[in-house]
Amino acid sequence: MTQTRTRPDRGRSALGPALELVHTGRAPTRAVLTAELGVTRATAGAVAAELQGLGLITVDSSPSTAGAQGRPSHRLAVDPTGPVVLAAQVHTDGFRAALVGLGGRVVATAPGCGPVEADPAQVLGEVVAAGRRLLEESGRRCVGAGLAVPSAVAEPEGTALNPLHLPWAPGAPVREVFRRCLADAGISAGADDGVAANDVNLGALAEHRHGAGRGARQLLCVATGHRGVGGALVVDGRLHSGSSGLALEVGHLTVDPEGRPCHCGSRGCLDVETDPLALLEAAGRRPGPEVSLLRQALSLLRTEYHADPAVRAAAHRLVDRLALGLAGLVNILDPDRIILGGLHRELLRYDGDRLREVLDARSLWGRGKTFAVLPCSLDHNSLVGAAELAWQPVLDDPLRVQEA
Amino acid sequence: MTQTRTRPDRGRSALGPALELVHTGRAPTRAVLTAELGVTRATAGAVAAELQGLGLITVDSSPSTAGAQGRPSHRLAVDPTGPVVLAAQVHTDGFRAALVGLGGRVVATAPGCGPVEADPAQVLGEVVAAGRRLLEESGRRCVGAGLAVPSAVAEPEGTALNPLHLPWAPGAPVREVFRRCLADAGISAGADDGVAANDVNLGALAEHRHGAGRGARQLLCVATGHRGVGGALVVDGRLHSGSSGLALEVGHLTVDPEGRPCHCGSRGCLDVETDPLALLEAAGRRPGPEVSLLRQALSLLRTEYHADPAVRAAAHRLVDRLALGLAGLVNILDPDRIILGGLHRELLRYDGDRLREVLDARSLWGRGKTFAVLPCSLDHNSLVGAAELAWQPVLDDPLRVQEA
DNA sequence: TTGCTTTGTGCCCCCGTGAAACAAAACAGG
DNA sequence: CCTGTTTTGTTTCACGGGGGCACAAAGCAA
Missing domain, CATH: 3.30.420.40 (ATPase, nucleotide binding domain)
Structure with missing residues (x-):
């Protein structure tokens, strides 16, 4: 009998770490990327070229005014025209939607106020609709979505356990509702697209990647x-x-x-x-x-x-x-x-x-x-953190951006 | 200019995970190993053969009285004649030395009692000497050493911060002293051979790998x-x-x-x-x-x-x-x-x-x-945990056992 | 201009691993 | 006892990621 693996191929295995280095600003040049990855220049070059081909980063060979000796290295940066993720945050006074690119760059943001109702579908529907408008205005491609809520979120259920200063019932299935809203708005394709977590947790993640942490x-x-x-x-x-x-x-x-x-x-x-x-x-x-x-x-x-x-x-x-x-x-x-x-x-x-x-x-x-x-x-660190969580699958395997 | 990597080659990358699976008893047969690793039977076979060649595990093709349908799978086990690590524990009333093989198997043990003196070199010298006697009696090869102490051990210094019920001074450099004793006894070769940690931490590690955890x-x-x-x-x-x-x-x-x-x-x-x-x-x-x-x-x-x-x-x-x-x-x-x-x-x-x-x-x-x-x-879980810590480099890269 | 230094690139090879076909070793049922 | 089925081990082939190396490129220093 023929034999198939249970785990899928992960493609070029240095791709994810490389993107994460550029994403967090730890690899400003190809030479630094080479050193950080611990690979040869040849491999780093191939990896950078592939990430560029995926539309995720830019490789700029213009002179970098380095001032140092030796041949100047190519500058690496997040592609400012690349795909984005939809970040959403619900708080006591309303919500906020944003499009966030790699590097924690907030591309567009839309606040929304007004009382949050008891049914999570209400505010989540509104925030996803706001996100959809932002996407349409910007014309950018969306590769994921993340939600920050002021409550602990139980895993693996994805339920808000203690939304104490929201009128939601404890145990509200926020992740499922969020995903349904995304699907209704035509934003997500996969059923497991759309993540939710506690806002302070997400803020911490954002601070670690792009801020004081x-x-x-x-x-x-x-x-x-x-x-x-x-x-x-x-x-x-x-x-x-x-x-x-x-x-x-x-x-x-x-x-x-x-x-x-x-x-x-x-x-x-x-x-x-x-x-x-x-x-x-x-x-x-x-x-x-x-x-x-x-x-x-x-x-x-x-x-x-x-x-x-x-x-x-x-x-x-x-x-x-x-x-x-x-x-x-x-x-x-x-x-x-x-x-x-x-x-x-x-x-x-x-x-x-x-x-x-x-x-x-x-x-x-x-x-x-x-x-x-x-x-x-960071301003809106929970929002940026929600985006980080949404970006994570791409950071783990950048080849996913071409699958959709 | 030619280019050399900073990180060494890790050889067959599935080797470490495979050894860890056998070590913790989660891969009793080659078929299970195949499933747990998520690789093909061919790869699992090569990996098992290589680990066997390193003298770390045994691959037993004798009939296993399986009772199940299909061709019986080869049984995998830790090689009972393989190398060991030296595990040492210092406690209020004295010390204990042991040789521990893979799988948390305590091969030999030697207790020692008597008051612990203020100078860590005293009791650590005694426990290492006891370990050396065990090694000579058994004739086994030693591939590492670990020490458990009743105190928090600060990293990366390796100092005992609060040895409250030992007469040691807070901040005693136990890891350095331990390594020096090992070198004096001719047990270790490398300068970074010999690790030390808190006894409860090590007990937890042992319970997770081989016990109730x-x-x-x-x-x-x-x-x-x-x-x-x-x-x-x-x-x-x-x-x-x-x-x-x-x-x-x-x-x-x-x-x-x-x-x-x-x-x-x-x-x-x-x-x-x-x-x-x-x-x-x-x-x-x-x-x-x-x-x-x-x-x-x-x-x-x-x-x-x-x-x-x-x-x-x-x-x-x-x-x-x-x-x-x-x-x-x-x-x-x-x-x-x-x-x-x-x-x-x-x-x-x-x-x-x-x-x-x-x-x-x-x-x-x-x-x-x-x-x-x-x-x-587990009996002596701190001791087994100290051995786990000492085994860790081999579990991460089994090829190390052939380097010495 | 001639070095020197650092970085990018092309080429070749190694080797880990998947894919597939085949062989082996058990059981089940006639 | 023979045959089919199931599961596992083995062999062979091929792919691809990444190292090693040589060379080219792009700057500074004299």
Whole structure:
């Protein structure tokens, strides 16, 4: 009997790593690509030519004003006219759609506001429709789609487990709904085209590839948007999602045993001690309903941190608790870099020294070790991260772009 | 100019995965190996023949009494006469040396007792000497060496950071000393031959490869020996060591805000709330100096758990706190299996239902999810784990065994 | 101009692996 | 006992990714 393999051929095996190097900006020239891949110049040349032929990168042989000795190397870059992926994000106040090319370049973006309804199909239908308009306007080819949601997403089911500040029911099958919307809009062909994940996780992935997390081997991200706190870990360039996608749900670390009660049944959780509402209440402000809690907290810091001692004390309180939570995570995960987002990013800006001091004192082995704690650096990093996830199949095997 | 690669040739690339499959018992026959590797029978045959030629595995074509239809497949097994690695373990009461073949088979072992001195060269010299005697007696070839120590080992320095119940100074360069002892004994050739790591981490690795952790995608291990608590995470078959080898130092998770003070400055840490001393004191026993605290705690459970309500209450107390700590880890790491070692293993045996109940209630998303919490299953799992680490280069590239 | 250095390219070969046809070793049923 | 079926091992051929090498190209330095 004849014998067929179960796994498909992967084509030129250096193709994926090469594209990833150009994608993340680590291979600006063909010579660097040769060194990074650890192959000969001949192979690197063939690989670069093939990626160029696929329309993914450009190989520019114009003089690069190198200034160095020897023959100047050809410059490599992401093809700005190449295919894009559709990135979508759902948040408390609405949604946002974008087209994102390789290299994390946001080609076009379209915000949408308005209340999110209980049925995920409503907002996902709207955001996919917005994405379709962007695609039609741009005339670009779409090779994937990714969705960021403010909830843990269970794998392999693709369900939103705790969409606490959306009216969705826990367990909503967001990935399936997203895929159906894509298929209805005529965007995707394959049934497994369209991925969904937690927004903080995706933001961490984006920061690692294109932002402040570049080069980190173990990147820990913690961020708070409107309510609750999210965490993410990127290990060796890949999201650490745990066995079912629920890793780094850090909101219920205890950071104050006598703190405020939390809906989880415990008290003093990171969730309720360091989110925007916590800042407003610690400063003695009554939150208004007009704008989001995050905006209220940010403007409070901006306008009154230096003027009002009560606001400063409130920030100190949050920073102390945040640092305690981070210290616990550091002792468990041992990251080499920490990135803070949302309100936590601003707390770092205003009160960074205090945060680093407490963190250093409470992390067991952080004494001799210098810790990099940085603010996140990308606009819409969740959106870019959703695009990263959508690009991943192409990064793994660039030949897929020609299959459709 | 001629061009040489920076990375060496890796030879037949399916060789490493194939050896790992036989090593972990997942490829009992050549037919299974073919399926697991996802290659053709021709390739699997060539690979098996090559591994046999290297003296690493045996290919037995004798009838296997299969009972199934079709031509019986050749049985694959680790070659019991093949090379070994030297595994060493240092603990509070002394040391242990062993020769370990592929498949985690302990070929020979030699315990050594006596107080450990302040200079790591003393006990490491003794354990290496014991290993050398075992090697001479057995006449086997040694292709690597691994060391397990009761302390976090920082990478890439290879220093013991917190050897709390050894008289070593924190920061002792155990890996360097180990390598020097190996070189002095004429065992190792290469300068980077000889690895060292934390004993609980190594135990977890061993359990994943050969014990109760087989097949787990995200394996969390927690264990307590004499004093303090250690943790480890194995992700996709590899130890998650963090950026500097300090991940999973879980001893200072807070599990009782009003608990006993800990030397770290906090109170109610997992370390001081769930170790053997905590059990003895919770049961109102005064620990004696004659045998190790672990033995005293184990015998207390064995002899009086069913007889003395105070002992039962003490066990309950420890189990509650252990479950709280595990729940925190579950929310951060999202493992699919948990293995407990040392005293915690016995607590699981005596009080497993209570532990699972508390763990389920406190782990946020554990409600619908059935959690596997198992006792560790290997004797000397730290020793076997040290051997695993030493075998790793050969598992990555089996051709190395012929280079020496 | 003549080196020197670094990079790109063409050519040849190695070798790992798939594809296919065939052989071998069991069982099942007459 | 013989034959068909099933599963596995073996042989042969061919493809293709990538190394090795020689040479050409493109800059700087003297």
